[in-house]
Structures are given as C-alpha cells and as structure tokens.
Amino acid sequence: MTAGGDTQSGQPLGDDPPLVEIEGLSRRFDVSSAWLNRIVRRESRRILTAVDDVSFRMVRGETYALVGESGSGKSTIAKMIVGLLAPSDGVVRVAGTDPANASGEALAAFRRRVQMIFQDPYASLNPRWRVLDIVGEPMRVFALAKGRVEVERRVGALLEQVGLSAADAAKYPHEFSGGQRQRVGIARALASEPELIVCDEPTSALDVSVQAQVLNLMRDLQRELGLTYLFITHDLSVVRYMADTIGVLYLGRLVESAPRETLFTEPAHPYTRMLLDAAPRLDGFGREHAIDGGEVPDPIRPPSGCHYHPRCVYRVDGCDERYPPVRPIGARTVRCFEAERVLSGTRDV
Amino acid sequence: MSDPPLLEVEELIVEIPTRRGTLRPVDGVSFTIGRGEILGVVGESGAGKSITGAAIIGLLERPIRIGGGRVTLGGTRLDTLGEPELRRVRGARIGTIFQDPSTSLNPLKRVGDQLAETALAHLDISRGEARDRALRALVDVGIPAAAERLDAWPHEFSGGMRQRVVIALALIGEPELVIADEPTTALDVSVQAQILALLRRLCTERGVGVMLVTHDMGVIAETTDRVAVLYAGRVAEVGPTRRVLTEALHPYTRGLMGSTPDASPERDARERLAQIPGSMPGLTALPPGCAFHPRCPEAMTRCATDRPHPAVRGDTRVWCWLHPPDEPPAERRP
Numbered sequence: 169m170t171a172g173g174d175t176q177s178g179q180p181l182g183d184d185p186p187l188v189e190i191e192g193l194s195r196r197f198d199v200s201s202a203w204l205n206r207i208v209r210r211e212s213r214r215i216l217t218a219v220d221d222v223s224f225r226m227v228r229g230e231t232y233a234l235v236g237e238s239g240s241g242k243s244t245i246a247k248m249i250v251g252l253l254a255p256s257d258g259v260v261r262v263a264g265t266d267p268a269n270a271s272g273e274a275l276a277a278f279r280r281r282v283q284m285i286f287q288d289p290y291a292s293l294n295p296r297w298r299v300l301d302i303v304g305e306p307m308r309v310f311a312l313a314k315g316r317v318e319v320e321r322r323v324g325a326l327l328e329q330v331g332l333s334a335a336d337a338a339k340y341p342h343e344f345s346g347g348q349r350q351r352v353g354i355a356r357a358l359a360s361e362p363e364l365i366v367c368d369e370p371t372s373a374l375d376v377s378v379q380a381q382v383l384n385l386m387r388d389l390q391r392e393l394g395l396t397y398l399f400i401t402h403d404l405s406v407v408r409y410m411a412d413t414i415g416v417l418y419l420g421r422l423v424e425s426a427p428r429e430t431l432f433t434e435p436a437h438p439y440t441r442m443l444l445d446a447a448p449r450l451d452g453f454g455r456e457h458a459i460d461g462g463e464v465p466d467p468i469r470p471p472s473g474c475h476y477h478p479r480c481v482y483r484v485d486g487c488d489e490r491y492p493p494v495r496p497i498g499a500r501t502v503r504c505f506e507a508e509r510v511l512s513g514t515r516d517v
Numbered sequence: 518m519s520d521p522p523l524l525e526v527e528e529l530i531v532e533i534p535t536r537r538g539t540l541r542p543v544d545g546v547s548f549t550i551g552r553g554e555i556l557g558v559v560g561e562s563g564a565g566k567s568i569t570g571a572a573i574i575g576l577l578e579r580p581i582r583i584g585g586g587r588v589t590l591g592g593t594r595l596d597t598l599g600e601p602e603l604r605r606v607r608g609a610r611i612g613t614i615f616q617d618p619s620t621s622l623n624p625l626k627r628v629g630d631q632l633a634e635t636a637l638a639h640l641d642i643s644r645g646e647a648r649d650r651a652l653r654a655l656v657d658v659g660i661p662a663a664a665e666r667l668d669a670w671p672h673e674f675s676g677g678m679r680q681r682v683v684i685a686l687a688l689i690g691e692p693e694l695v696i697a698d699e700p701t702t703a704l705d706v707s708v709q710a711q712i713l714a715l716l717r718r719l720c721t722e723r724g725v726g727v728m729l730v731t732h733d734m735g736v737i738a739e740t741t742d743r744v745a746v747l748y749a750g751r752v753a754e755v756g757p758t759r760r761v762l763t764e765a766l767h768p769y770t771r772g773l774m775g776s777t778p779d780a781s782p783e784r785d786a787r788e789r790l791a792q793i794p795g796s797m798p799g800l801t802a803l804p805p806g807c808a809f810h811p812r813c814p815e816a817m818t819r820c821a822t823d824r825p826h827p828a829v830r831g832d833t834r835v836w837c838w839l840h841p842p843d844e845p846p847a848e849r850r851p
Contacts, residue, residue: 446706448738453758453762
C-alpha cells in the first residue's frame with residue numbers, strides 16, 4: 169500500500185512480504201439486555217458491530233497509524249491483532265501466524281513477536297512489582313535470559329536504552345512520573361525482542377513536552393531495532409509525526425488508507441477531509457473551519473449504506489443504500505462513491 | 518487597550534498549608550481579560566491553570582486558599598468576598614464550563630428546567646419569560662428541535678450536545694465573564710472545532726470575556742486573542758496569541774512550541790520534535806530563582822537565585838531575565 173520511498177526511520181521499503189496482513193476483519197459484540205428484561209420490555213437483540221470488514225497490510229519496519237474518533241473500532245482492532253480478542257470474521261496474520269487459530273509453540277512464538285504499549289501509564293504497570301520484575305518477566309517467560317544475574321544485566325541495558333538508568337530497576341512504578349512510566353512500558357515491550365509493537369494511544373495521557381521525548385524515543389528505537397509499529401491514536405498531529413501509512417476508521421469501517429503525505433495533502437474520503445480540517449493547527453490563527461454540523465452517531469444503530477452519509481457534503485442518491493466497496497485510487501484505497509469529486513474539490517490549506 | 522479590563526488578576530497567590538510547610542500552586546500570577554476577549558491560559562499539568570480559575574470563581578476547597586494578590590471583576594474585588602456574595606457573583610456575573618458536562622448538569626433534572634431555574638435565579642424575570650429564554654438558549658447553541666429538547670434529560674444528549682447545553686447554562690444568566698476549563702478535551706476532534714467556534718461567536722457577540730484554560734496549543738492558536746503561558750504556578754509570558762506563539766520571548770514558550778507536533782500540511786513531518794530535558798518540578802521541589810532555570814538552554818547565573826521581575830515588551834509581558842524590566846514592575850500592564 170505504500171508508494172515506495174523511505175519509512176520515518178529512514179529504512180527503504182522493500183518488496184518483502186508484509187509482516188502483518190489483516191483481511192476482512194470484523195468483530196461484533198452482543199450488547200442486548202438480559203433475556204427476561206428483553207421480554208418484559210419487548211426489546212430486540214442489539215448487536216454492536218465494532219469492526220466491519222477491515223483489510224490492510226503492514227510492511228516490516230514501517231509505522232502504520234490507525235486513526236479514528238470514538239466508536240471507530242481502533243482499540244478493538246488492536247486487541248484482535250495481539251490476540252487478546254478473537255475476530256467474528258476475517259483473519260489476522262503476523263509473520264504468517266494467525267493468533268486466533270494458533271496453539272502451543274506457534275502461539276508462544278507469536279506472543280514473543282507481538283507486544284503492546286498502553287495508553288494509561290498509571291494502570292498498565294503492576295504497582296506491586298519492581299521495575300526489574302516488570303521488565304524482566306517477558307525475558308523469563310520466553311527463556312531469553314536465565315538466572316538473576318543475566319536478567320538484571322539485560323533489564324539494566326534496556327532501561328538505559330529507553331532513557332532511564334539501570335538503577336531504576338530496583339524501584340516501584342509509583343516512584344516515577346507518567347512519562348517515565350511510559351518508558352518502563354516501552355522497555356517491557358522490548359524485553360521479548362518483538363518485531364511488531366501495537367501502541368494504543370501511547371502518549372495521549374502525557375504532557376506535550378514529555379510526549380515529544382517519548383515519540384522521539386520510539387522513532388530512535390524503531391531505527392535501531394528495525395521495529396514495526398501499529399500506532400493507534402485520535403491525534404492527527406502525532407500521526408503526522410510518526411506514521412508512514414495511515415488508515416482512517418469511521419464506525420468500524422476503514423474508509424481510507426494512504427501514505428502519509430498523500431493523506432494529508434490529498435484526502436479522498438469526505439470524512440478524512442473533515443477530520444483534517446477540524447484538527448487545530450499551530451498556525452491556524454483565526455481560522456474558520458468548514459462546518460460539519462454533526463457528531464459520530466451511536467455505533468449500535470449506525471446509519472444505513474455508507475455510515476458517513478448523514479454528515480457528508482458530497483452525498484448523492486444511493487449513499488444511504490449501498491455500502492461503498494474498497495477502490496484503489498493512486499497510492500491509496502478508499503470507500504466512497506464520490507472519491508473522484510472529493511479529490512478534485514479545492515483543498516483549503 | 519483603551520477600555521478598562523473586565524477582569525484583573527494581580528500577583529495572585531494560592532496556598533495549601535501542609536504539615537511540612539505551605540505549598541504555592543499559584544505564586545504571583547498576573548493577567549487581564551477585556552470585554553469580548555478570549556484569553557487562553559495554557560500550561561502542562563501542574564502548572565496551576567485550573568487552580569487559578571477556581572480561585573477567581575472562589576471555588577477553592579479548604580484548606581486551599583488565596584494567600585495574596587487581588588482579583589477584580591468590573592471594579593468589584595472578588596478575593597475578599599464572603600461565600601453568600603460569591604455565590605451571587607458566580608451565577609450572575611461569571612459563568613463556568615468544565616471539561617466534564619456531568620459536573621455542570623444535574624442528571625435528575627430536565628434540561629429546560631435547569632436552564633429556566635438558572636435564569637430565574639439571576640435575572641429579574643417571570644417564570645414564563647425564563648422558559649422562553651431557556652428555549653432561546655438551546656437554539657443559540659445549535660440544539661436541533663430545541664422545543665422538544667427542553668424536556669429532555671441530560672443523558673439523552675450526546676457528548677457534544679451536552680457540552681452545548683453546558684454553554685447555554687453558563688451564558689443564560691448573562692454573565693460578564695466565562696471561565697472554561699478544558700471545555701473540549703473530552704470531545705472528538707470534529708466536535709471540538711464546532712464547540713470552540715460556538716463559544717467564540719457567542720462570547721464576542723455578547724461582549725463576554727472568556728478565560729479558556731487548556732493544554733492544547735492548537736486550540737490556543739485558533740481560538741484565543743491573547744494567551745498566558747503558565748509554568749509551575751507562575752506566568753512565563755502573556756500577550757497577543759499570534760505574537761506569543763510565533764515570536765515567543767520566554768525560552769519555555771519556545772520549547773513548548775518546538776515540542777508540539779502539528780497536523781498542518783505545511784510542517785515537515787521529518788523534522789525532529791524539539792525536547793525540553795527533564796520535567797516540570799512538583800510543588801515540593803521548586804528550585805530557587807526562576808522555576809524553569811534547570812531546564813533552560815539560556816539560563817544565566819542570576820536565574821538560579823532571583824525570581825524574574827515582569828517586563829513589558831510591546832503588547833507582551835514577560836517574566837524572564839533575558840528580558841529585564843527597564844522600570845519598577847508596578848505600573849504598566851498590557
């Protein structure tokens with residue numbers, strides 16, 4: 169899906185097989201009330217389709233960002249990719265392994281290769297464990313280090329690599345600031361020597377100056393270790409800084425997927441255009457936004473046809489009836505009947 | 518500015534007495550807000566921006582208290598008012614908008630009733646007139662089918678619509694000043710732009726001054742007329758937004774701008790984000806002199822021992838020894 173060129177880390181994008189292949193991924197949740205309550209209230213079953221037929225690929229060494237607002241399904245996709253949740257339909261494949269259908273050695277290998285960094289630095293570290301044990305656990309579990317001495321040495325090296333000191337291994341999480349805890353989380357993710365790291369809003373809870381430190385660290389590590397990142401966020405400015413390829417999600421559907429510059433300068437989906445226009449800019453003094461006049465609707469009862477149609481300024485007859493298929497246009501793919509018209513419209517910079 | 522300012526905050530100090538001494542989350546903060554003007558108060562967590570807002574409205578929880586300075590609203594001193602008078606000022610002259618609509622909206626009362634009651638409490642009008650104003654308030658903030666929505670409960674509104682109701686509630690008493698603390702932080706970005714535009718339009722139309730507290734520099738750039746940058750309970754600089762953001766005088770402001778990623782297509786995505794080493798000190802570990810000096814790339818000897826005095830540079834007021842005052846700090850004020 170990427171149109172040649174380099175990744176953010178400066179590595180050339182080759183013709184290697186993709187590291188991650190997501191095909192037709194869907195996930196539904198039954199959010200009905202309890203059976204008796206439904207009978208008494210004469211309610212029907214309610215199914216929430218959190219993820220609906222999402223497909224994309226990730227090349228080794230790149231950062232693929234999944235962008236979406238509330239109800240977009242991005243966190244659900246993240247959980248399916250790391251194997252914390254099984255898909256309702258479709259397939260996840262990381263280096264050829266499908267976590268929903270793997271077991272034994274293949275599953276263990278998968279768990280070592282795929283790690284996660286979480287949003288809340290205060291909830292993602294066990295407060296009763298020292299950093300040594302938090303970061304050392306993956307090493308012990310995957311037999312990457314044996315014995316106390318070797319684990320201590322490796323943990324110390326990892327802590328230095330993420331900008332902390334080896335002596336921090338003896339401390340507990342509460343002794344660190346939010347940004348430092350996030351560094352511990354990164355060290356833990358690196359402990360299993362992974363290939364893919366799924367980052368779920370890793371800097372959303374951090375102050376701007378700390379966020380800059382953590383993002384730069386992540387970029388440096390990617391370059392040094394050849395890591396691949398799936399970066400999940402709602403923040404377009406962070407996406408601009410970190411991503412090589414971007415997938416835009418709306419109510420569980422991937423509406424557009426494109427290389428970074430293409431997405432930011434020539435978005436083909438009306439929702440992407442609206443999102444880019446709405447994002448506040450540091451040089452946007454007195455800027456007027458294009459009026460959208462709408463909010464993300466209830467994901468349990470999404471609009472018919474193309475979910476975005478009630479808010480869409482490019483809407484035509486049929487948008488409320490048919491679900492747009494995926495179409496390639498240039499270096500991107502997009503789900504919109506009117507994408508050509510969107511592209512030819514003037515873009516306000 | 519030719520008109521006298523609507524709100525004047527002078528050397529405000531907020532104190533928290535603890536067993537180990539008195540902490541000062543706000544330590545000598547000064548700024549003004551004019552009628553119809555939006556002042557952004559920006560800073561990272563712990564900078565003291567929310568507490569400053571709480572101090573102005575008189576919502577500090579004991580034992581937190583104002584420890585010095587003055588807060589004046591249209592000629593009335595607020596910091597010396599007792600609780601009953603403060604309550605009157607709060608609804609009638611100052612409206613508030615918080616990040617979480619559920620702290621402003623009573624879940625057990627219909628929206629129309631809450632609006633009407635607030636109007637009745639602060640304006641000399643009849644019940645019927647209050648109901649009319651409630652309806653108009655909902656229309657003004659863009660609630661579709663407002664007449665039917667008057668009898669709806671808060672939970673029946675979506676997040677963005679709820680925040681619009683909160684804005685309506687803040688403005689219905691016809692306040693002179695609105696304090697908005699992170700009003701859009703919990704909302705999706707597409708809704709954020711709408712809410713900020715609404716706030717801006719309503720307040721400039723009605724000549725209401727706004728204090729907009731946020732950590733988001735993009736919001737500051739697009740929504741505010743002037744901005745005060747806070748660091749560790751002190752002001753780094755305050756001035757016209759465009760000037761402060763593009764030609765910052767204080768090294769902290771410059772560092773903050775350089776480390777903020779930007780979605781604008783103009784920005785080169787490969788350019789490395791600047792980093793300010795270290796992090797903002799906690800209240801118990803404030804360094805002597807200028808609070809920023811340990812992290813400052815341009816720190817001088819004096820910065821480690823003396824707190825900077827404010828200096829005026831054009832429309833901007835800055836607290837930094839790189840810009841020493843030419844005269845005693847008391848008189849002029851932008």
